[in-house]
Amino acid sequence: MTALLDLQDLSVRYAARRSLLGGGAPRPAVDGVSLRIEPGRTFGLVGESGSGKSTIGRAILRLVDTSEGAIVFDGQDIADFGRRSPLSYRRAVQVVFQNPTTALNASWSIEDILLEPIRMHRKLPSSAEESRLVDQLLDQVGMSGYHRKRYPWELSGGQCQRIAIARALASQPRLIVCDEPVSALDVSTQSQVINLLEDLQEELGVAYLFIAHDLAVVRHISDEVGVMYSGRLLETGPAEEVYTAPAHPYTRMLLAAIPIPDPDAQRERRRLRRELRTAQKTVQNAAQQDVRPDAQEPAAPAADPRAEAGCPFQSRCPLVMPVCRTVMPPMRPTAGGGHVACHAHEPMTNGVPLDDR
Numbered sequence: 001m002t003a004l005l006d007l008q009d010l011s012v013r014y015a016a017r018r019s020l021l022g023g024g025a026p027r028p029a030v031d032g033v034s035l036r037i038e039p040g041r042t043f044g045l046v047g048e049s050g051s052g053k054s055t056i057g058r059a060i061l062r063l064v065d066t067s068e069g070a071i072v073f074d075g076q077d078i079a080d081f082g083r084r085s086p087l088s089y090r091r092a093v094q095v096v097f098q099n100p101t102t103a104l105n106a107s108w109s110i111e112d113i114l115l116e117p118i119r120m121h122r123k124l125p126s127s128a129e130e131s132r133l134v135d136q137l138l139d140q141v142g143m144s145g146y147h148r149k150r151y152p153w154e155l156s157g158g159q160c161q162r163i164a165i166a167r168a169l170a171s172q173p174r175l176i177v178c179d180e181p182v183s184a185l186d187v188s189t190q191s192q193v194i195n196l197l198e199d200l201q202e203e204l205g206v207a208y209l210f211i212a213h214d215l216a217v218v219r220h221i222s223d224e225v226g227v228m229y230s231g232r233l234l235e236t237g238p239a240e241e242v243y244t245a246p247a248h249p250y251t252r253m254l255l256a257a258i259p260i261p262d263p264d265a266q267r268e269r270r271r272l273r274r275e276l277r278t279a280q281k282t283v284q285n286a287a288q289q290d291v292r293p294d295a296q297e298p299a300a301p302a303a304d305p306r307a308e309a310g311c312p313f314q315s316r317c318p319l320v321m322p323v324c325r326t327v328m329p330p331m332r333p334t335a336g337g338g339h340v341a342c343h344a345h346e347p348m349t350n351g352v353p354l355d356d357r
């Protein structure tokens with residue numbers, strides 16, 4: 001299937017912040033990220049704070065410039081648009097931000113908030129039709145006509161997020177960048193909003209880039225998942241595969257940190273920890289037997305992962321090897337149809353380890 005959105009080796013650098021030590025080269029906030037989103041599907045992008053997730057969203061929305069690589073939307077490199085995106089792109093790609101109360105203009109009524117994108121993008125022949133569309137959008141996000149004359153500050157966080165979703169839908173987008181859309185909501189509201197997004201996707205065929213710092217949040221909504229660390233994508237794959245057979249030590253650590261009351265899930269987590277310990281021993285044994293000079297060097301922790309060569313996860317990785325300190329591992333296929341950037345991962349070809357062929 002042709003990708004709706006195709007990020008090709010995308011890098012984004014912010015201008016270096018001034019420090020007492022002087023400027024220095026700007027470090028990439030996003031470093032060589034490639035991912036694809038098919039029409040009507042959801043890509044869940046996870047990683048801890050500062051890993052570069054929102055920067056990818058901002059680059060897609062053209063709020064920051066791309067330093068290297070390309071963002072191809074529906075077959076077109078968006079760099080070809082020039083400084084200002086055409087209305088067609090702004091119509092096709094919408095955003096829902098984390099904080100619904102600040103994302104909505106507090107001095108506008110809900111009706112005005114929805115009428116603005118309707119007038120900009122839909123060009124309906126009469127105000128009666130615009131008004132009908134306001135009702136329809138409210139209905140689609142589970143709100144009623146009663147809310148038309150209300151203001152954002154009169155609504156709950158969950159209701160504001162529903163309005164933000166309705167506003168995004170007003171232009172009939174093909175992709176919505178959902179940047180931590182449920183992080184500011186309580187747990188029961190989170191699942192309502194996620195269910196709503198899933199229902200809307202089924203009804204409208206819209207695709208989502210769903211950004212979250214928590215793997216648990218993206219599990220059910222995502223078709224594909226990508227795990228970021230320090231500007232790099234370390235693992236991608238079909239959501240179920242990433243959750244049941246995580247290939248990167250960082251993904252395993254993130255999964256092991258999710259609190260789950262379910263005994264089956266706890267068993268699964270113990271299995272993941274065992275797997276990680278076994279892999280750790282295998283790597284340590286291999287390093288001891290390795291006669292290469294660099295194999296003898298101790299794995300010193302790196303102060304700033306992005307300032308170092310090699311894998312950005314090296315300073316926290318239980319499987320770190322000397323090569324991890326000098327060479328960024330390329331993305332290699334995993335048995336489950338995903339890709340992982342890890343030197344400790346057994347390379348696969350069509351699901352078969354290379355050494356077993």
Ligand SMILES: Nc1ncnc2c1ncn2[C@@H]1O[C@H](COP(=O)(O)OP(=O)(O)OP(=O)(O)O)[C@@H](O)[C@H]1O
Pocket residue numbers: 014015017029047048049050051052053054055056213
């Ligand atoms: N405007 C900016 N100027 C300079 N550096 C920035 C700017 N915005 C973000 N950064 C830096 O870029 C890196 C990636 O930030 P980004 O916001 O994309 O991460 P994130 O994974 O979305 O984290 P969070 O969930 O906290 O938003 C961080 O090191 C951050 O400090």
